[in-house]
Amino acid sequence: MDKVAYFISDAHLGIEPPGCLPNREERLVELLRSWKGNASHVVIVGDLFEFWFEYRDYISKNHLALIRALADLVESGVSVHLFRGNHDFALGNFFEKSVGVNVHDSAVLEIQGKRIYVAHGDGVIKSDWKYRLYRKILDCSVNRWLFGMFHPDWGMALARFVGRNSRKAGENKVIPLDEYLEWGNGILREKACDICIHGHHHLAGIWKQENGIVASPGEWIKKFTVLRLENGELSLMNIDC
Template identity: 60%
Template sequence: MKSVAYFISDVHLGVNPPGAVPGREQALVRFLESIKETASHLVIVGDLFEFWYEYNDYVCRNHFDLLFALRELKNSGCEIHLLQGNHDFAYGDFFPKTLGVAVHKELLLEIQGKRLFFRHGDGVAKSDFGYRIMRKVLDFPLNRFLFREIHPDWGMALARFVGRNSRKAGQSRVIKMDEYLHWADANLKKHGCDYCVLGHHHISGIWNVENGIVASAGEWIKKLTYLRMEAGELSIKEFEQSC
């Protein structure tokens, strides 16, 4: 019986910064294969890719094994949800139509008798004011149309270049965890939830707040961590790669 839910975030496929786990995309494929028998739900809480953009007749072939593994997991009976992150917000209809994976900005789910609210977490901290302005610029319909007119190979190369530089610029950013917890606590109350699951800040943890519990799976770059939910309880796990 499929009775376990799994949550991961911030995989950032398409880039391998210093200290990244070697072969982590194939490790993710093995992880997806390993949960087929138990997974009732999989929620990817944003930034699965370092960059994602859809064209009418183009899908990045570098991630074929992963895309196939997601479809196989979906076909096994697992309900899969994908949240937009700050790196991969430009999803079209490829995931829902081709893979059966629902895409959301934010998500409410009932799992194992618990009510959960999911959001990637970009822009929720007060200190992310500059990012909120930049996001509006990047997501402006005209700008997305102009980017679509660039040849896909050039567009992907440009996106990776910008991503590398923004990553370097963000290395000195101080994570103000209390801002995330305050926002999550308010949304637990607003949506009447037991859990609020966030990503974005790359810090794994489970925190008790006034109106419920806040959790984060961490990241899948330097550590292959994820959240496991069984019998209504969340725990943090790390995927162990077999030799």
Template identity: 30%
Template sequence: MNIPQGKKVYFASDNHLGAPTAEASRPREKKFVAWLDSIKHDAAAIFLVGDLFDFWFEYKTVVPKGFTRTLGKLAEISDSGIPIYFFVGNHDLWMNGYFQEELNIPVYHKPKEFIFNNKTFFIGHGDGLGPHDKGYKRMKKVFTNSFFKWVFRWVHPDIGVKIAQYLSVKNKLISGDDDAEFLGEDKEWLVQYSKEKLNEKHYNYFVFGHRHLPLEIKLNEHSKYINLGDWIGYYTYGVFDGENLELKEYK
């Protein structure tokens, strides 16, 4: 994709709408919608890099209640011709066609490579990557198993969603989240993962979420690791102007 002069590519992740309750996340949702509204005039593309929702599961004819402001704004932007790309996170990985059919937004379940103005990007949520997260990796295999999803669909949504929301907040193994504290590059497993990927192929930018920490780490002379932070405490996002990618804070 060539980014026209004056246009930008935007990245955001980890809104966790619905956590800890729908009411408590409403101010964050309104702030996120205001941000979307503020960038649509110069957005060439928008990437939502996982955990937009704290829980999302698509039944055959039912999706979770709420998030009307966000879904409406995404529909408006998508209908205007601005492409939006959605990567599932560890909290909203049970997507099965709703975004594609209703919002014309492609959904990715694995990291993917993109090229903008000859700059190569490796983009994904970041859960289950790198040398650690072993407990979560085992749990994710269960969650993404077709039999497990079939069984869960037989649970009434009022019960299933309530159980999932409780576990999403209370169980660290299920959430897959680490404490949001920077302990050095050698302990950042997504940094380690990015360095390993560079042994296979060059990328200018690795863009991830999941850690809830806004981070910019130089990997070598031509590659950088970016963690987008979150929309809970930091309200940070990434913006690529056609030449450089940097983190900014929405106030």
């Protein structure tokens, strides 16, 4: 019997937004450690961090326990995958070179006989055109270099300020779930996949579509939810740890 594969998304570690559950990062570390020995894959579907930027000689000390837990999983033989989200898209080569984690923008994973397309899901709906433009500006190599000139403490403070204000602006935004499902159904057909897993909108669910299954792990902020793939069957778990 195959070991279990787990998918988690949108932890936004590094901040404590209003209404969030306590000790989120510590509880996620405990969960990761509990998967050692019984998981084949651990897939983090974007926005693990509220913000991540790899300075040449700087890694945030606030996430060392989490990084160690990921490294322990890799060393135990678990295939760990980390996808870039809209908050932590500036992931460099630290996790791949120093931790052994596979880092992607999007990818097709073959697990338990299933072809699974995974991406964070940001920028895929029509109303995200402003974000797509914003992302191109931030991804510009010159702008990345300029940001790297900031002292890390200043850079982190600036990023948290921007993230906090963007979160307030989006609090009352209606999530166009139908657009996400339409996109996912198209991906299933285009990539010849059985399952499309994405995050970004923080809604946990498994939706049967014409071309397969579209699913989202949900979030690790106000609810702790995880997708579990066992014997080729996908299920949604509410975590109480």
